Amino acid sequence: MRPRVTVVIPVYNEGADIVRCLDRILREVLLPAEVLIVHDMPEDTTVPYAREVALRDPRVRPVLNTYGPGPANAIRFGIDAARAPVAVVTMADGCDDPRQIDELARLVDRGVVVAAASRYMPGGQQVGGPRFKRMASRWAGRTLRLLARVGTRDATNSFKAYDTDFVREVGIESRTGFEIGIELTAKATRLRRPVAEIPTIWLDRQLGESRFDVGRFLPSYLRWYFFAFGRRLTPEQLAARWAARRPAPAGSAPAPAPGVATDIDAAR
Template identity: 90%
Template sequence: MSVVIPVYNEGEGVVRHLERILREVLLPAEILIVHDTPDDTTVPYAQEIARHDPRVRTVLNTYGPGPANAVRFGIDAALAPVAVVTMADGCDDPRQVDDLARLVDRGVVVAAASRYMPGGQQVGGPRFKRMASRWAGRTLSLFARVGTRDATNSFKAYDTEFVREVGIESRTGFEIGIELTAKATRLGRPVAEIPTIWLDRQLGESHFDVGRFLPSYLRWYFFAFGRRLTVTQLAERWADRKPDLDLVSADRAKEETPA
């Protein structure tokens, strides 16, 4: 598998999480540390670990700044047929990485680590974010039948062929998880879940901006309730939107690049 970890100035804090991943991931894997700029404070610490463990490599995201572009770039750069996306802050439990990858190997296109199924739990984090994600997960599971009770969680494994087939339209934040879950649902592709315990980060500050990311989450939330699509119909929709999305991504890169 390819484990994709988007980073943004995690500094020395990434070391503990990387060490846990390298200890807990037992299947053959490459660990991609995806950073937006060469001077990201995460890079020297990750490269030092890479010197001693060839599974780790740092990759410079050239798709534009932000977590969505970093995840897009990481999945495109993945060499394995399974890509597992996990965060650099230590909130996700690396013991679930192998199990998520095995689900994809068995045939699902999206395997979700679920905080809201029996055996799962969310510890800490902003109250509004917790309430909103739980409500979204529950309603999507009950009414849209998306196959997981935690569609908004970023900690997921994907069939990389499926991702490249349907494309990633997200350009803002961490809404890729719900986008690909919604697309799998609309195409009738299998989605599965396993329980996980999510712990709020212990070091550093979260870069999740609810006000900025919420509109994108809502867009994909409502998309999940649509009628069944074929791959051709989805591809036509993607082709119609891609030029506008590329312009948005370029404009955002200009806005966020220091003068």
Template identity: 85%
Template sequence: MTLTPQVSVVIPVYNEGEAIVACLERILRDVLMPAEVLIVHDMPEDTTVPFAHSVAARDPRVRAVLNTYGRGPANAIRFGVDVARAPVAVVTMADGSDDPRQIEDLARLVERGVVVAAASRYMPGGQQVGGPRFKRLLSKGAGRTLHLFARVGTRDATNSFKAYSTAFVRQVGIESKTGFEIGIELTAKAARLRLPVAELPTIWLDRQLGESRFDIGRFMPSYLRWYWFAFGRRLTVEQMAKRPASSAARSDAQAARAHFEDHSQPASPANRS
């Protein structure tokens, strides 16, 4: 019998190749609570997959899972969170920008009752090292104004390095399908529902290998949509769930979980060759 993990670590990947090995080794070393680590890829031929399988052969906590929602980081993150088996899902990047030692701290905040726990670059003790200056200014400005005026509970709503209550996510659904907007979407939804959000300081390092696929011009409209959404009147869970996009997202998630669970079961002895 497979035990339910305490935390699901969701890592969207795109042709990371052998670099994923060092990322996974850091996570597996630093996360001591029962965990599953989901390497979510968009296509079977992704160069990350064979290296993820090599690590999984040594450590059963690791699984490479194929995203069936469509290509792109938002769909990969959404799929990973939707099929997560743990009560807490932590989204982190494969490029080494996030500190894996904080995964457990974020997860424990959710265990204590918050629905979103954010790793914050912009609170006292936090820092961002590197990255495009214009992107950094936009992110910092959005985080501070949302914290001051929309009372979202974190100064870094746009950071993807967050932990989520999977029960909360399954109530409200994930609608984002572009870029890395899921972090601000779920933070904004928690704010509208007046549910608790917490943060802890983090030091974010710009990726050292490969190139960032963040396109400000293409992703900005989606970020602005959720930025303004955070300022709306209070909603109930029922009102949030009745929104057509939220309802559709929850239906997708239910179907994905059912399919994923069916195909994740070990073969019975009679069917093994």
């Protein structure tokens, strides 16, 4: 049966902690699903534990990211490898509520291209986390919704569902951290595509140690923050802009162009 939702989990040396994460997801996701554990290297400590889970539940598939190191490339690879029409990106750290994966996926089924789990709408909450990061993300979410009308109060949250056809149409330019969430929200806004949100309660990392580096990732977040305020674009204009900026970093594979078969098919 073709899955209705692909859950994309970028990992980096999560070790045995991935088992708790997967157990929660497999218990709570009721839609036909596949769960991609996207790792950058065969020797990643996550891999043997993910394979053990995969032996007892065929929904789980560890896949090797060949687009280059880092979470942005892992997420790009996972969405390209998705066999479902909806991809939900969630973290391996226990911060996100897996019960909401089905709800986010159903919003995309209904026609939105980005469905966000929002910490900052009524009913949402953020528990813990660095103070500066909390303040910056809340400020960005409020101003983007009020001034750029992006359709969500939490554009920076990584816990989102995407229409995979939309993502393959507009492309992903991010290559460093977790700014893909704000990039695709900004692109949907510029194309006037629908974005929706549901409230979520986000808990500070429950498993392992955080590797989020605010100083390193902030410039990329700011780039997409300001991009959201531009004039309306057509798909052709956005595609031309993406094509002009697509050169891959040395040593990494470029993203496949829409409609072109590549080695990514082996991961689907």
